[in-house]
Amino acid sequence: MNRIKQLFASKKNILSIYYTAGYPNTGDTLKIAELLEKSGADMLEIGFPYSDPVADGPVIQASSKQSLDQGMTLNLLFEQLKDLRKTVTIPVLLMGYVNPVLQFGVEKFCEACAEVGVDGCIVPDLPMVEYEEFYKDCFEKHNLSNVFLITPQTAEERIHKIDGLTNGFIYLLSSSATTGKNLEVGNTTEAYFSRIKNLNLKNPTMIGFGISDKQTFDKACSYANGAIIGTAFVKAIADGNLEESVSTFMKKFKS
């Protein structure tokens, strides 16, 4: 059983944090993972940057660009994560776009993930049909969970298909939006969250996009197994002392 499954089996109100690898400084990737675990994060999503991140808003775009400009690559990321499992015990996923994975090589990518102790991946622009046909066997061979996204517009039949194909959790987008929009939980969002909850999916769900404070986090947790925070965290560590920024940010959610 991989770490993701263990986590969901043992814990509620899971707090998962996204950050961009190699940001704010190239050498910060592992350090941030360690700091986040120490300050109470339950799961990590490390973004590998891409030049054309169409699903991302301005904050994550800018962090990706800065990271790339400073020389980040997938090769370097795996090098940085070589000793990940010496200090980090919580589940770690890699999140990014499909083209860097294709150029790296799918098989080699899965191998590298398994080798450093990465538990799963989120590749938003990798279509379900492609995954099923060309990637699934490789992911499963290396015990990697592949996480799919669903939005308020995703049809029920497709949600069940996704549920059948994934084996980690389902990433529930609070609305169809690029990253960094604020979560406004109105009646339609609540109805959508309730609808998903009542589908009794086999996989746990995590709500993401627009979670930025304790209040929105708690709200999300009432409908799902937990929530994912990305943009708000990336913003919080932009400058200043990393230890302090991470700890201050995490305290908001742990009170």
Next chain:
Amino acid sequence: MKYKVNEKGYYGDFGGAYIPEMLYPNVEELRQNYLKIIDDAGFQKEFHQLLKDYVGRPSPLYLAKRYSERFGANIFLKREDLNHTGAHKINNTIGQILLAEKLGKKRIIAETGAGQHGVATATVCALRNLECVIYMGEVDIERQAPNVARMKMLGAKVVPASSGSKTLKDATNEAMRDWINNPVDTHYIIGSVVGPHPYPDMVAIFQSIISEETKKQLLEQTGSDQPDYVLACVGGGSNAMGMFYHFMDDENVKLIAVEAAGKGVSSGFSAATTYLGKEGVLHGSRSILMQTPDGQVVEPHSVSAGLDYPGIGPQHAHLFKTGRGQYVSITDEESLDAGLLCTQLEGIIPAIESAHALAYLEKMEFKGGENVVVCLSGRGDKDLDTYIKYFNL
């Protein structure tokens, strides 16, 4: 029909729909409906009526006498520059706006490079009274000021794309982000044969009017509907695909696609995708794109904003890989020189994009008497500043 899209949305190894889930419902809605809508007799009637009465089609196929004398072959120019709004782009926007209406969309978005697609989109939005938002790179807004003014006058909102190289690629990213954030009432009119399936096929179908007419016109003028060569410039590749479409299965017709070499293919300032690129995924489809070994998209360069794109449409990638099409490139300087030559020999100021296709004539060897069709995809009014600066006119 071996070069057409298959039922999975692929052209050989290329195509598909590599899109985040947020775009899936919109793209899927299109995929399920586009052929049904386009094949409908009522749609066809309205589409062709507008092409005739509003765009001014058929566009002439003009035997360029002085050009022909110079090159020793019969050079025919397919005059897409004479279309309303000055380029081939309007063929596609007329088709897509009618389709958007059938899908019940209220708001139109588009990306633009040279501004021709932006103007063509803003035009049809004015015509059909739909809200219009155009994304355009900051760099392109600078170098294509007249087109920005035209879009504004037509009632469109022009939003600058300030990320990346601030050109066509980034405008496309911004348009896709807009579509993600407006998933229900908005239709995205992609201007080239790029993007997730079914866009490359849909845009090719709307642009295929170019080769459909050319065939008839050639038959009338030469007695055969098959020329020896067909030439067109390629950025994303929509005028080329329209020009090649009905010739693809005529294997004896040589298809020549002219990319922008910029300052030279090895200069680091180029947009010669097939020469510099590798297979990968950009803007929703698997194709050939200029990228680093790590899979980051490389910023292209061309003097022509319409060719300043780091990829090509998946169908072009397929024509290239199978060898059905010959993909070549022309530098900034060669294209500008060809633009001036066309102006002085034929009294036609071509868009710098189209001048790339014309420039390749200089590199071809003719035995004499061959029939050659060049797609004159747009007029050069928008490029006067560039021409004036380059030639000190």
